[in-house]
Amino acid sequence: QSALTQPRSVSGSPGQSVTLSCTGTSSDVGGYNYVSWYQQHPGKAPKLIIYNVNQRPSGVPDRFSGSKSGNTASLTISGLQAEDEADYYCCSYAGNYLDVFGTGTKVTVL
Amino acid sequence: EVQLVESGGGLVQPGGSLRLSCAASGFAFSNHWMHWVRQGPGKGLVWVSRIKDDGTYATYADSVKGRFTISRDNAESTLYLQMNGLRAEDTAVYYCAREEISLADWGQGTLVTVAS
Numbered sequence: 013q014s015a016l017t018q019p020r021s022v023s024g025s026p027g028q029s030v031t032l033s034c035t036g037t038s039s040d041v042g043g044y045n046y047v048s049w050y051q052q053h054p055g056k057a058p059k060l061i062i063y064n065v066n067q068r069p070s071g072v073p074d075r076f077s078g079s080k081s082g083n084t085a086s087l088t089i090s091g092l093q094a095e096d097e098a099d100y101y102c103c104s105y106a107g108n109y110l111d112v113f114g115t116g117t118k119v120t121v122l
Numbered sequence: 123e124v125q126l127v128e129s130g131g132g133l134v135q136p137g138g139s140l141r142l143s144c145a146a147s148g149f150a151f152s153n154h155w156m157h158w159v160r161q162g163p164g165k166g167l168v169w170v171s172r173i174k175d176d177g178t179y180a181t182y183a184d185s186v187k188g189r190f191t192i193s194r195d196n197a198e199s200t201l202y203l204q205m206n207g208l209r210a211e212d213t214a215v216y217y218c219a220r221e222e223i224s225l226a227d228w229g230q231g232t233l234v235t236v237a238s
Contacts, residue, residue, distance in 0.1 A: 013183055013184050013185075015166070015168075046224075048224035048225070050167070050225070052167075057217060057228040057229065057230055057231060058159075058167060058217070058225070058228055059228070060224055060225060060226055063223045063224035064223065064224070067223070069223070069226065099166075101166060101167050103167075103169070103224070103225070108181065109172060109179070109181040110169075110181055110183070111157075111169040111172070112169060113159075113166060113167045113168060113169055114166070115166050116166040116167065
């Protein structure tokens with residue numbers, strides 16, 4: 013159960029697009045279409061923003077989109093806004109009713 | 123409105139035990155798998171455990187297997203995490219989360235500090 017690999021930090025200016033990666037293995041990210049993404053602001057609980065690779069829960073802006081290719085999942089934030097500055101974590105089902113989170117990416121809005 | 127309220131955290135010595143609770147409301151608790159996720163100080167999220175809706179099946183991360191036990195009381199809409207043999211590396215905020223198409227709802231967390 014090794015953590016999925018995410019870049020430590022990503023930054024962009026307001027209005028720009030940024031893409032966060034989440035790399036796992038064929039036993040987790042590559043093996044199932046059960047990748048989710050969570051946004052966490054400082055001192056707050058995580059919030060689900062993407063599930064099943066590319067589905068958005070109701071209420072999540074369509075600026076957030078997800079995709080997957082092989083063992084790597086990605087989260088794209090289009091039209092970056094100040095309130096998007098937060099930590100982002102991917103999570104994947106890893107079989108046998110086990111889950112694994114990514115190492116987390118800090119998004120900074122310049 | 124879904125509400126998840128964790129409690130039971132605190133300071134405990136290495137080797138000690140603690141039981142966390144998560145009181146759920148606003149949804150049909152007995153219909154949902156539930157999870158515990160933890161976050162060490164300044165660190166990332168780590169999945170800890172999940173339990174089936176009827177309480178008959180549970181899984182654990184390798185780091186806590188054999189030391190932690192997840193359970194639930196559907197009549198009381200409460201989730202538990204019994205933590206034994208605590209280590210310094212178990213120091214974290216512990217969140218409970220409701221599973222519905224992933225971890226749809228989270229509590230605010232309870233802090234567990236393992237130190238002498």
